[in-house]
Amino acid sequence: MTEMIATRAAYGEALARLGDMNTAVVVLDADLSASTRTVEFAKRHPDRFIQMGIAEQDMMGTAAGLAASGKIAFASTFAVFASGRAFDQVRNAICYSRLNVKICATHAGLTVGEDGASHQSIEDIALMRAVPNMTVVVPSDAVQTAWAVNAAAALDGPVYMRLGRAPVPVIYGEGQEFVLGKAQKLHAGNDVTIVACGIMVSRALAAAGALAEQGIGARVLDMHTIKPLDVDAIRAAATETGAIVTVEEHSIIGGLGGAVCEAVCELHPAPVVRVGVRDQFGKSGKPDELLAAYGLTTDEIARAARQAISMKTATARIV
Amino acid sequence: MTAAHRKLDNLTAFVDSNRLQIDGPVADIKSMEQIGDRFAAFGWHVVEIDGHDIAAIMAALAEARNTQGRPTVIVARTVKGKGVSFMENRVGWHGTAPKPDQVQAAVAELDASGEGGDAE
Secondary structure, three states, rough: OOOOEEHHHHHHHHHHHHHHHHEEEEEEEOOOOOHHHHHHHHHHHHHHHHEEOOOHHHHHHHHHHHHHHEEEEEEEEEHHHHHHHHHHHHHHEEEEEEOOOEEEEEEEOOOHHOOOOHHOOOHHHHHHHHOOEEEEEEOOOHHHHHHHHHHHOOOOOOOOOOOOOOOEEEEEOOOOOOOOOOOOOEEEOOOEEEEOOOHHHHHHHHHHHHHHHHHOEEEEOOEEEEEOOHHHHHHHHHHHHOEEEEEEEEOOOOOOOHHHHHHHHHHHHEEEEEEEEOOOOOOOOHHHHHHOOOOOOOOHHHHHHHHHHHHHOOOOOOO | OHHHHOOOOOOOOEEEEEOOOEEEEEEOOOOOOHHHHHHOOOOOOEEEEEOHHHHHHHHHHHHHHHHOOOEEEEEEEEEOOOOOOOOOOOOOOOOOOHHHHHHHHHHHHHHHHHOOOOOO
């Protein structure tokens, strides 16, 4: 039985361990510490934890000030608040000055669940990657989250890390290589490439398994870093497999799908079919029911892969 | 709220209260009466002064330095464009650069009243 751990839980643990090792790390939260799991750090390092209350814009401005004073500031709240409510402070205080603030936003996407549309961010990747100086990373499992936390701390500059509420399967083992900006290839194949991020990576792997049974070889890429995108891996996918599917717990507009389309069109045009939320608000429900209702399923990924392959034979070949 | 809650007594804010904004007087757009009372309600120490009185500014800063346990706001009542007859208390000069002849006239008025300082 595969272990199931929420990326927010892995974040809480990794952040507390980071705090043990690096005294420059300070953590801020906006009244959601029990949910974002920054409470782990707060318990171990109360003198370096700043509870800002329900004031996300104030939190981002304060994080910017702390970073400007030489700290490595981790600021957490829900993704919808981090990217939406506090957007101006993220843009003008943090990114314009290229400050060392790591925005680790939890409860992203539909799997927030019962809180419903107002809290289900399906646009945060789109917003954050459009801001200059921002690195955008979407870890797919607990192990990768811990790597990402350390990589974010080591990177000089702003980071937006997207984390989830719901437990997800562990994919990675200790000791594997992780580099920000370098996609991890999880399944080999040359008929189509499935580029996924976050919770959809494990479903992409399941889809690759189903496609293999139909004799279709699907390459699966875990594109954890949306910005900077691993354009070499995208170019290779386009030239070597000729058809691409993107999968994300996010709108098909402006997120991973948007980023991949931008790269593919410029580097080596190939059909791209985007799987994600189809420009709709979410709704209140159980996480798994929502994923099914909005088509974020293994079956839909496999269907999209077959569609991309069929488009491949219809488009002119660019050699 | 954060500054008062965290007792940040090394923080002093100035409000340059000239009662004008781009599209008109503040009172017509979104009236902001009793600025000091609003800050006091949030836990700040309030000092209200004539913003053109240098001695009053210095005294207010000293009071801020001596205030423990809370941040200080100095609400400075000012006249926008003070000392230049065609700018004083007039809407329309926000972000509007005066033309060369207007600059000349303005500097002449300021020099005459002794408010201009060194216009080098």
